[in-house]
Amino acid sequence: MNTNAKVCPVLTIAGTDPSGGAGIQADLKTFQERYVYGMSVVTSVVAQNTTGVTAVHHLPVTFIDQQLEAVFSDIVPYAIKTGMIASKEMMASVLRYLKRFPELPFVLDPVMVATSGDVLMEEHARDFLVNQLLARATVVTPNIKEAELMLDQTIETTTAMEKAAERLVDVYGAKAAVIKGGHLGETCIDVLYDGKMMTHLESERIDTEATHGTGCTFAAAITAELAKGKTILEAVQLAKLFVTDAIRYQLLLGKGHGPTNHWGYRLKSVPLDVQEVSFDGND
Numbered sequence: 001m002n003t004n005a006k007v008c009p010v011l012t013i014a015g016t017d018p019s020g021g022a023g024i025q026a027d028l029k030t031f032q033e034r035y036v037y038g039m040s041v042v043t044s045v046v047a048q049n050t051t052g053v054t055a056v057h058h059l060p061v062t063f064i065d066q067q068l069e070a071v072f073s074d075i076v077p078y079a080i081k082t083g084m085i086a087s088k089e090m091m092a093s094v095l096r097y098l099k100r101f102p103e104l105p106f107v108l109d110p111v112m113v114a115t116s117g118d119v120l121m122e123e124h125a126r127d128f129l130v131n132q133l134l135a136r137a138t139v140v141t142p143n144i145k146e147a148e149l150m151l152d153q154t155i156e157t158t159t160a161m162e163k164a165a166e167r168l169v170d171v172y173g174a175k176a177a178v179i180k181g182g183h184l185g186e187t188c189i190d191v192l193y194d195g196k197m198m199t200h201l202e203s204e205r206i207d208t209e210a211t212h213g214t215g216c217t218f219a220a221a222i223t224a225e226l227a228k229g230k231t232i233l234e235a236v237q238l239a240k241l242f243v244t245d246a247i248r249y250q251l252l253l254g255k256g257h258g259p260t261n262h263w264g265y266r267l268k269s270v271p272l273d274v275q276e277v278s279f280d281g282n283d
């Protein structure tokens with residue numbers, strides 16, 4: 001038996017969630033489920049749970065730099081994801097590494113505000129993200145609110161989502177953009193534009209409050225698939241299936257917006273009554 005299986009190392013650069021639903025914790029769980037080797041550089045330590053954020057501690061930029069150096073000098077990832085990066089100084093530090101490794105797929109999840117409404121990115125950082133980071137992104141994954149803030153426009157229809165995705169690619173230089181429709185309409189349509197083709201990724205809207213970390217999970221799944229060599233379209237399609245199952249098989253944890261279930265896709269083949277039994281210990 002060959003025990004030296006080839007594995008793809010993947011890096012997330014993001015903030016933390018001690019309650020395990022979003023941020024670095026969600027990314028690492030997703031990486032594990034997608035069979036890649038997860039690594040993480042912490043930008044901010046966030047005291048948060050399913051009900052909201054109570055405190056944020058930003059790490060010094062020099063220390064973020066040291067973490068990046070520790071990773072890149074030893075294990076160069078096959079793909080990189082960024083989530084919460086609060087300031088433009090932190091973004092500049094990350095961009096230096098992205099420029100040193102220009103071929104690495106880079107998924108930019110422009111985390112600005114948590115589901116709870118708490119602000120996770122300083123306003124002055126938004127310009128840097130739009131004018132500097134976007135041009136290096138393989139895929140950028142804003143929700144509608146984030147796309148509105150990035151582009152200074154309102155987005156109320158699927159056609160407006162398409163136009164916004166086009167602007168992120170054609171004007172600001174991202175290779176591809178997915179605008180997530182988790183907060184619009186009766187079905188959840190995400191719009192992907194890769195500079196040539198517009199693709200709609202549609203799923204039923206699952207009636208649930210448990211959406212803490214959906215965006216992180218979706219972007220982390222895209223990153224894992226790009227690391228494995230999938231095309232942008234394939235990676236986004238797989239990530240959409242993965243996040244839909246993570247939302248469908250909700251965990252019923254916490255007092256607010258509960259976390260997604262990162263092993264949800266595995267439960268497809270498990271009869272529902274068995275799933276209920278396995279969840280009895282949660283409350």
Ligand SMILES: Nc1ncnc2c1ncn2[C@@H]1O[C@H](COP(=O)(O)OP(=O)(O)OP(=O)(O)O)[C@@H](O)[C@H]1O
Nearest residue numbers: 115143180181182183188205206211213214215216
């Ligand atoms: N209720 C739902 N039912 C089905 N799919 C959903 C639902 N809510 C969100 N999604 C899907 O989850 C993914 C993440 O979308 P969403 O718009 O929630 O991102 P987000 O707002 O960045 O997430 P986050 O809650 O982490 O900030 C998208 O593919 C979206 O279509």
Ligand SMILES: Cc1ncc(COP(=O)(O)O)c(N)n1
Nearest residue numbers: 015016022023114115212213
């Ligand atoms: C560190 C960190 N990164 C991202 C999110 C967004 O996730 P959500 O909007 O689901 O709260 C978060 N809450 N915390």
